[in-house]
Amino acid sequence: MNIKVLYFARLRERFGISEEVLELPDSMAMVAMLLDVLRARGGEWAEALAAGQNFRVAVNQDMAAMNAPLEADDEVAIFPPVTGG
Amino acid sequence: MNIKVLYFARLRERFGISEEVLELPDSMAMVAMLLDVLRARGGEWAEALAAGQNFRVAVNQDMAAMNAPLEADDEVAIFPPVTGG
Amino acid sequence: MKISVQEADFDAGVEISALRAGNPQIGAVASFIGLVRDMNDGSRVAAMTLEHYPAMTHKALSAIVAEAEARWALLGCTVIHRVGALFPTDQIVLVAVASSHRADAFAACEFIMDYLKTQAPFWKKERTPEGERWVEPRVTDEQAQARWAE
Amino acid sequence: MKISVQEADFDAGVEISALRAGNPQIGAVASFIGLVRDMNDGSRVAAMTLEHYPAMTHKALSAIVAEAEARWALLGCTVIHRVGALFPTDQIVLVAVASSHRADAFAACEFIMDYLKTQAPFWKKERTPEGERWVEPRVTDEQAQARWAE
Numbered sequence: 001m002n003i004k005v006l007y008f009a010r011l012r013e014r015f016g017i018s019e020e021v022l023e024l025p026d027s028m029a030m031v032a033m034l035l036d037v038l039r040a041r042g043g044e045w046a047e048a049l050a051a052g053q054n055f056r057v058a059v060n061q062d063m064a065a066m067n068a069p070l071e072a073d074d075e076v077a078i079f080p081p082v083t084g085g
Numbered sequence: 086m087n088i089k090v091l092y093f094a095r096l097r098e099r100f101g102i103s104e105e106v107l108e109l110p111d112s113m114a115m116v117a118m119l120l121d122v123l124r125a126r127g128g129e130w131a132e133a134l135a136a137g138q139n140f141r142v143a144v145n146q147d148m149a150a151m152n153a154p155l156e157a158d159d160e161v162a163i164f165p166p167v168t169g170g
Numbered sequence: 171m172k173i174s175v176q177e178a179d180f181d182a183g184v185e186i187s188a189l190r191a192g193n194p195q196i197g198a199v200a201s202f203i204g205l206v207r208d209m210n211d212g213s214r215v216a217a218m219t220l221e222h223y224p225a226m227t228h229k230a231l232s233a234i235v236a237e238a239e240a241r242w243a244l245l246g247c248t249v250i251h252r253v254g255a256l257f258p259t260d261q262i263v264l265v266a267v268a269s270s271h272r273a274d275a276f277a278a279c280e281f282i283m284d285y286l287k288t289q290a291p292f293w294k295k296e297r298t299p300e301g302e303r304w305v306e307p308r309v310t311d312e313q314a315q316a317r318w319a320e
Numbered sequence: 321m322k323i324s325v326q327e328a329d330f331d332a333g334v335e336i337s338a339l340r341a342g343n344p345q346i347g348a349v350a351s352f353i354g355l356v357r358d359m360n361d362g363s364r365v366a367a368m369t370l371e372h373y374p375a376m377t378h379k380a381l382s383a384i385v386a387e388a389e390a391r392w393a394l395l396g397c398t399v400i401h402r403v404g405a406l407f408p409t410d411q412i413v414l415v416a417v418a419s420s421h422r423a424d425a426f427a428a429c430e431f432i433m434d435y436l437k438t439q440a441p442f443w444k445k446e447r448t449p450e451g452e453r454w455v456e457p458r459v460t461d462e463q464a465q466a467r468w469a470e
Contacts, residue, residue: 009371009443010454054457061376063439077373077441081457084370084401084442085272085354085413085433094221094293095304139307146226148289162223162291166307169220169251169292170204170263170283170422183333186353194358194408200429201351202422203336208344258344272352272433273464279350280426314423 001026001072003034008079011055014044024070031057032066034076054081086111086157088119093164096140099129109155116142117151119161139166171239171247173231175222177254182264189246189266196245200275201266202283208258210305213298218305220253220262223291227251234285238267241281242274249282251292284314321389321397323381325372327404332414339396339416346395350425351416352433358408360455363448368455370403370412373441377401384435388417391431392424399432401442434464 003022012018024034035057039046049055057064058077070076088107097103109119120142124131134140142149143162155161172189174180182203190196208215235247246268256262265282269275294305322339324330332353340346358365385397396418406412415432419425444455 006373008373008441009445058373058376058441061373061379063380075375077376079373079441080443080454082438082441083444083455083457084372084440085437091223093223093291094295143223143226143291146223146229160225162226164223164291165293165304167288167291168294168305168307169222169290170287181333182336183331186332190353190355190409192409194356196409197355197357199353199355201353202426203340203349203351204422205340205347205349206344207347207420259340259342259346270357272354272430273460276352276426276430276433280422283422283426310423 001029001070003070004073004075005034005038006075006077008077010080011048011078014048029070030066031059031064031068031070031076034070035066038078049078055079056081086114086155088155089158089160090119090123091160091162093162095165096133096163099133114155115151116144116149116153116155116161119155120151134163140164141166171232171235172249173228173235174250175224175227175231175253176250177252179252179261180250180264182261182266185248185250185264186266189248189268193245193268195270196268197270198272198275199266199268200272200279201264202279203261204263204283206256206258206260206262210296213296213300215258215296215298217297218256219295220256221293221295222251222253226291230290231286234282234289237285238278238281242269242278243271244269244274244278247278247282249286251286251290253292281318284311284318287311288315321382321385322399323378323385324400325374325377325381326400326402329402329411330400330414332411332416335398335400335414336416339398339418343395343418345420346418347420348422348425349416349418350422350429351414352429353411354413354433356406356408356410356412360446363446363450365408365446365448367447368406369445370406371443371445372401372403376441380440381436384432384439387435388428388431392419392428393421394419394424394428397428397432399436401436401440403442431468434461434468437461438465
């Protein structure tokens with residue numbers, strides 16, 4: 001299934017990419033598994049998304065936990081803690 | 086000594102007077118004693134200023150307690166609890 | 171600190187702009203506007219008269235703002251309170267507080283309103299279908315002020 | 321409920337007037353304006369860029385306002401947040417809340433700001449003499465949000 005992934009702010013700059021479409025096996029339909037796929041790229045990906053790093057995930061524009069399920073064509077965003085206001 | 090006394094809002098209406106100058110013996114130099122003089126007038130005065138009635142006193146434009154001292158030419162104001170804002 | 175007691179209406183936007191003008195240390199402005207409602211304690215209110223104790227009003231408001239400035243790190247404060255005849259939807263009071271951070275601005279603004287409600291010499295008289303009546307103090311206002319005591 | 325995410329500046333006075341216009345049930349309007357300071361974490365700030373996640377921003381702000389409306393008796397709410405390039409003394413955000421009584425207006429206004437600070441997808445990048453840097457989240461903002469949890 002295809003998952004659209006967006007990156008914002010410091011993470012967008014570190015990864016050098018703002019948006020991509022990943023094809024995941026249907027068996028990997030969870031936020032934590034998507035993150036494993038990204039970490040497997042190594043380098044900045046492994047470092048910035050390591051357990052204990054301070055980042056947030058939204059699924060279809062709602063804040064989501066690591067065990068949130070994913071479905072085909074979902075939009076997942078990965079970003080640092082927000083600092084508006 | 087002379088004490089200027091002001092009345093506001095509901096108390097001004099009940100007493101039918103907004104301002105007067107009282108001559109008090111120097112020995113009665115305390116808010117509580119001024120109030121005794123006023124209560125001695127009877128009628129609305131005795132009723133509205135009775136112990137337990139909800140009114141406030143200011144001396145020289147500062148909120149004051151019953152045992153606050155008075156000096157010649159002080160300005161004492163007697164009024165209901167405030168309701169601005 | 172700007173304190174005004176006046177019959178005239180005020181422009182809250184102009185006051186807030188003036189309060190923060192030219193000070194780049196200000197990161198937060200909290201403000202409050204109190205308005206005349208057309209209903210109070212179950213009666214329709216057609217109009218209201220705000221009486222005050224002129225010699226004391228400015229002094230009392232200054233003392234309240236000075237106390238707020240002692241408690242929080244403020245960068246400016248404006249308090250405007252109207253007196254005289256007022257009608258539903260009219261503005262009664264503006265409190266605007268500037269600070270570097272929002273927690274100080276919010277706390278000081280609410281503190282000033284709570285003290286103004288119980289310490290500043292204003293009295294409201296409402297005109298209702300049942301006649302004129304003086305507004306009664308609210309227990310909740312006393313409680314709101316009391317929570318700031320250490 | 322009015323929610324806007326925009327590059328353009330806003331006129332807080334106009335927004336507050338529009339919020340309360342024509343509703344004589346409104347007795348209280350609490351509002352907050354956040355501004356760009358010229359100093360943050362010990363460095364001078366020459367400019368700032370506010371990035372956001374457009375598809376999510378409006379949805380997140382709407383959810384925060386809806387939660388405030390569920391908790392307090394509100395009669396209107398306006399939230400405006402700017403994005404793009406901003407400079408010291410520029411306005412960043414306006415939150416204005418109307419209610420019958422001041423306690424509800426103050427609480428809801430502060431609640432919305434506290435949640436906006438930790439839940440709405442905005443990120444600030446500052447330009448300082450030492451170069452550009454992303455603003456770090458503050459522990460005090462997390463704590464401010466946490467106190468609203470039951």
